[in-house]
Amino acid sequence: MxxxxxxxxxxxxxxxxxxxxxxxxxxxxxxxxxxxxxLLHAESRKFRGRKxxxxxxxxxxxxxxxxxxxxxxxxxxxxxxxxxxxxxxLDRKILADLAANNPKVFSEIAKLAK
Numbered sequence: 001m002x003x004x005x006x007x008x009x010x011x012x013x014x015x016x017x018x019x020x021x022x023x024x025x026x027x028x029x030x031x032x033x034x035x036x037x038x039l040l041h042a043e044s045r046k047f048r049g050r051k052x053x054x055x056x057x058x059x060x061x062x063x064x065x066x067x068x069x070x071x072x073x074x075x076x077x078x079x080x081x082x083x084x085x086x087x088x089x090l091d092r093k094i095l096a097d098l099a100a101n102n103p104k105v106f107s108e109i110a111k112l113a114k
Contacts, residue, residue, distance in 0.1 A: 061096035068099030072110035082113030 014032055021028055021035040028038040066076035074082070083090070088109065090098075098106040 058092070061092040064096035064099050065092055068095070068103070068106050069110060069113075071103075072107055072114075074110060074113060079110060079113045083109070086112050088112060 017032065017035055017039065018030065021038055023029065024035070024038055027034045029035065062076065065079065069076050069079040072079075090109070095106070095109070098109065
């Protein structure tokens, strides 16, 4: 029977794992078992973080639109309902961008909502 010295596949798998955990603290960067567990937790948090990032972005749009509406003398809800009644089909992302970067255009839109 042939003698197996170091198992190429296992070594490469271990190196790949430790490369992903580079920069982690303590044994989580150097010990295979701890690194594997740390990576499992990191990847589950990574998945959750991608979903959370979208939620945070949407709430930020609402805050920016609300701040722009306040400058025009409207509340956020009055602005949105006014735009719906007039038939303006701009989403909150576009409205937030206009409020932050193009206040003149935003004030024209706010006049429509009044």
